[in-house]
Amino acid sequence: MAGWAGQDTRSAMHxxxxxxxxxxxxxxxxxxxxxxxILKVRVTIGPFSGMxxxxxxxxxxxxxxxxxxxxxxxxxxxxxxxxxxxxQCGNCFTCPAGxxxxxxxxxxxxxxxxxxxEHCTAKGGDELILKQLEME
Amino acid sequence: xxxxxxxxxxxxxxxxxxEVNQSLLEANDxxxxxxxxxxxxxxxxxxNLISSPGAGKTTLLEHxxxxxxSKLRIGVIExxxxxxxxxxxxxxxxxxxxxxxxxxxxxxxxxxxxKGLHALxxxxxxxxxxxxxxxxxxIFIENVGNLVCPATFYLGEHKRVxxxxxxxxxxxxxxxxxTFRGADLFVITxxxxxxxxxxxxxxxxxxxxxxxxxLEIMHLSATTGDxxxxxxxxxxxxxx
Numbered sequence: 001m002a003g004w005a006g007q008d009t010r011s012a013m014h015x016x017x018x019x020x021x022x023x024x025x026x027x028x029x030x031x032x033x034x035x036x037x038i039l040k041v042r043v044t045i046g047p048f049s050g051m052x053x054x055x056x057x058x059x060x061x062x063x064x065x066x067x068x069x070x071x072x073x074x075x076x077x078x079x080x081x082x083x084x085x086x087x088q089c090g091n092c093f094t095c096p097a098g099x100x101x102x103x104x105x106x107x108x109x110x111x112x113x114x115x116x117x118e119h120c121t122a123k124g125g126d127e128l129i130l131k132q133l134e135m136e
Numbered sequence: 137x138x139x140x141x142x143x144x145x146x147x148x149x150x151x152x153x154x155e156v157n158q159s160l161l162e163a164n165d166x167x168x169x170x171x172x173x174x175x176x177x178x179x180x181x182x183x184n185l186i187s188s189p190g191a192g193k194t195t196l197l198e199h200x201x202x203x204x205x206s207k208l209r210i211g212v213i214e215x216x217x218x219x220x221x222x223x224x225x226x227x228x229x230x231x232x233x234x235x236x237x238x239x240x241x242x243x244x245x246x247x248x249x250x251k252g253l254h255a256l257x258x259x260x261x262x263x264x265x266x267x268x269x270x271x272x273x274x275i276f277i278e279n280v281g282n283l284v285c286p287a288t289f290y291l292g293e294h295k296r297v298x299x300x301x302x303x304x305x306x307x308x309x310x311x312x313x314x315t316f317r318g319a320d321l322f323v324i325t326x327x328x329x330x331x332x333x334x335x336x337x338x339x340x341x342x343x344x345x346x347x348x349x350x351l352e353i354m355h356l357s358a359t360t361g362d363x364x365x366x367x368x369x370x371x372x373x374x375x376x
Contacts (some may be wrong), residue, residue, distance in 0.1 A: 003190045017243075017285075040241075048317065049288070050314035104343065121348070128161055130157070130159070131156060132153060132157075133150070
């Protein structure tokens with residue numbers, strides 16, 4: 001798979017693997033759209049995807065230097081609000097401000113805002129998506 | 137701005153916005169789906185084993201081969217950063233094994249497992265199995281020892297099994313929730329050591345289920361055989 005990180009020994013950290021995979025996707029899309037360079041790269045990284053966004057940016061900024069097509073690409077990371085489902089009452093809600101979101105945030109310390117149950121589970125949030133490109 | 141002279145009269149800029157909406161894991165996941173087809177064509181069910189280094193993945197496999205090796209055709213793909221040691225341990229049990237060395241990478245990905253599957257198929261063919269027919273019942277993919285990175289990469293497996301050993305501590309599900317969210321079965325290993333470590337089975341189970349309510353859980357010791365039958369029965373049911 002062109003550009004995929006599988007056989008590249010630089011993929012020691014999984015964020016770096018994914019950054020390397022993204023560069024491969026960008027090169028293929030630039031060719032498909034006959035672009036000279038890619039200016040903006042908009043990605044969505046789910047709050048429970050297990051990705052450290054700083055490591056991902058760091059990897060991307062290092063790897064993008066290797067291609068003229070990506071050298072000027074600015075990476076814009078969007079992180080959707082973490083969502084949860086209460087297993088007791090079925091209520092869906094987002095993590096209140098001031099709390100550190102995590103798949104097991106809603107425990108005894110922070111129960112369901114509706115019914116008070118501490119049996120809440122993370123809803124989705126594992127997405128890693130290349131949303132949109134700006135190219136010329 | 138004009139590209140030729142820099143004047144502002146003509147706008148030759150051809151900036152474009154392209155909506156992509158592709159998964160960052162698309163290439164991996166596509167290969168994962170192809171792996172799944174390949175595994176099923178060989179007649180097998182595949183299990184992705186994930187744990188920290190030293191949780192007992194290879195030991196569990198050795199005992200599993202002892203218990204099932206005469207009834208089922210088992211193949212093993214071993215993922216490690218370096219060395220053939222784990223594959224050698226499996227081969228010593230008389231079972232087909234392929235060692236994948238990642239050369240530094242902290243996880244297996246689908247393209248690497250694709251190679252492993254072909255190598256496993258070649259071994260079955262050279263053992264006189266008819267090409268194109270059923271070659272394995274059960275394929276284990278032992279991931280690189282790491283409780284974080286392997287969780288992100290779908291390899292084409294049917295079931296994902298997470299192992300945590302008693303010496304590691306019962307806080308592992310709470311500390312590595314992403315890994316547990318994607319699991320089908322959680323196995324607590326080395327339960328013969330429970331008397332010597334401050335490990336609460338109850339805490340580990342409760343945290344794991346909190347993260348993934350439909351998770352199956354087992355407690356076992358490969359050394360003493362305690363709880364081992366449940367694991368073997370689970371595997372038998374998978375291939376039935």
